[in-house]
Amino acid sequence: MPILKDPEKNEIKALFDLYDHWAGKSVLEIGSGDGRLTWRYANIVARVLALEPDKETHAAALKDRPSEMEHVQLLNLGFDEFARKNKERFDLALLSWSL
């Protein structure tokens, strides 16, 4: 068995308990990592822009992206750089384990 992160799905349960108006929303996820959390909510929102500054982790997310997640835009970019250029506003910002 490989390493399993949150097989109990406690993270996504806590996320949906916290907020339940995801449909149609645009989401900015900051620190999307390998997409572990992204793939669990992205199917119920209109748009996801996911930022991951680490090149290898970003590449892993691109490689493992499920086919139905083509609407998720994955950017290999840190938040500061993104914020300097961005003009878009979002319905939700998800600060995901970004210390």
Add this chain to the structure above:
Amino acid sequence: MVHALREIHKLLKPSSFLIDIRPNGELVEFIRPHGEEEFFIGHMHETDDYIEYFQAEAAMQKVLAEGLFKIEKAGEFTFQVHADSFLELKNFLDENWSDSLITEEVIAEAKRLDDAHEVGKVILRERVYIKLLLPVF
């Protein structure tokens, strides 16, 4: 991080939310499940004593005090990483958690449990904050 939170505030629409998910700063635990029981192996430390967790919390408190956000809802959950053995988990942490620090005492306790019960599954357990924050305009 205060700067980042101020920038996030600028990127949000009216009636939008910020969701903040991060470890609560308590020491992360190594757990050895054994049937219906579980054994506590020890804590995982970080080379910087989890300082970034406390810096993140301080940054959040600062923007709350500034009135940029207000907390709508907050909770906590348990996040676990499962491995088939302590060695597998240690190798994973060495590769993926650059400032993780596993003491000799913890390694010795994991070995003692392996010797007593055969090599078995190990869990890394941490408590995580989750908060829904409303930007104030």
